[in-house]
Amino acid sequence: MASPRTAPKPRRLDGRALRSERTKQLIIEAYLELLRESSQIPTAARIAKRAGYSVRSIFERFDDLLGLSLAAADYAFAEGLAQATIRDLDGTREQRLRAQVETRAGICERWLSLWRVLLHHQHESNFLKTRIGLMRDAVWARLALMYRAELDPLPESDRRKILIALEQLTDFESWGRMRERHGLSVEEAIDAWIAAIDRLLPATPVAR
Numbered sequence: 001m002a003s004p005r006t007a008p009k010p011r012r013l014d015g016r017a018l019r020s021e022r023t024k025q026l027i028i029e030a031y032l033e034l035l036r037e038s039s040q041i042p043t044a045a046r047i048a049k050r051a052g053y054s055v056r057s058i059f060e061r062f063d064d065l066l067g068l069s070l071a072a073a074d075y076a077f078a079e080g081l082a083q084a085t086i087r088d089l090d091g092t093r094e095q096r097l098r099a100q101v102e103t104r105a106g107i108c109e110r111w112l113s114l115w116r117v118l119l120h121h122q123h124e125s126n127f128l129k130t131r132i133g134l135m136r137d138a139v140w141a142r143l144a145l146m147y148r149a150e151l152d153p154l155p156e157s158d159r160r161k162i163l164i165a166l167e168q169l170t171d172f173e174s175w176g177r178m179r180e181r182h183g184l185s186v187e188e189a190i191d192a193w194i195a196a197i198d199r200l201l202p203a204t205p206v207a208r
Contacts, residue, residue, distance in 0.1 A: 020061070023051075023053060023057060023061065024061045024062075024071070026051045026052070026053070027047060027048075027051045027053065027057070027058055027061065027062075027068070028068070028071055028072050028075050029051070030047050030048075030050035030051035031047050031051075031068055031069075031072055032072055032075075032076075032113075032114060033050060034046055034047060034050055035113035035114055035117060036110075036113050039113070039116070041065070041117055041120075044058050044059070044065060047068070066121055066124055066125065069117055069118065069121055069128070070125060070127060070128055070131075072114055073114070073118055073128060073131045073132075074131070076111050076114050077131060077134065077135060080107050080111060080135070080138075081138070085103070086099075086142075086145070086146075087099040087103070089145070089146065093149075093150070093198075093201075093204045096146050096147065096149075097194050097197060097198060098190075098194060099146070100142065100143070100146040100147075100197075101170075101190050101193045101194050101197065102190060103142075104139070104142075104170050104193075105175065105186065105189065105190050105193065108170075108172050108175035108176075109175070109179075109186060111172070112172050112175060112176050115172045116172075116176075118131070118132055119132070136167070139167060139170070140163060140167055143163055143166045143167060143170070144163060147166070147201055149204055149205065150201045150202050150203070150204050150205075151163070151201075151202075153202075153205060154202065162200060162201070162202075165200055166197060166200060169193070169196055169197065169200070170193060170197075175189065178192060
């Protein structure tokens with residue numbers, strides 16, 4: 001049995017490393033705030049000013065603004081998964097429709113600006129392409145899960161066609177057009193999605 005003298009000491013947290021990680025976090029959050037305020041990709045100077053750091057601090061932690069976008073993509077992906085809590089999975093058709101649409105609407109409202117930046121840069125990074133693919137896969141899986149009662153009885157080819165239509169209907173840009181081009185409020189846009197999805201889905205089988 002090891003004596004107290006030979007027992008391993010607990011690792012001490014590196015305060016400097018923690019501060020650096022906190023700085024990275026604040027830079028990412030500043031970048032995302034600026035994206036939500038304007039359709040223009042923010043400059044390093046604006047990001048630094050919003051975060052309360054120097055431009056040098058940004059490039060000490062990120063190779064370039066694309067690197068910052070990639071870090072923001074990871075941040076958004078993790079937060080989006082946490083935000084997309086499954087609700088009313090075993091509820092009625094109406095309950096599942098509203099739960100799925102409200103969750104998706106919240107994600108689109110929060111991350112639309114970042115999504116546009118990621119699409120703009122997707123051909124510059126295989127890592128970014130992979131992240132975009134994972135985000136789309138997560139949307140597809142959620143649609144299949146929430147509407148499995150209506151979709152599972154269908155032949156595979158029919159089920160796939162409906163899922164493709166639902167994926168496109170609830171895309172970020174669909175949300176953006178409703179909110180920006182047509183001037184719908186969040187609640188009006190949610191109601192529009194619910195009505196459209198309800199029409200696309202086949203009848204819900206009657207439980208025996």
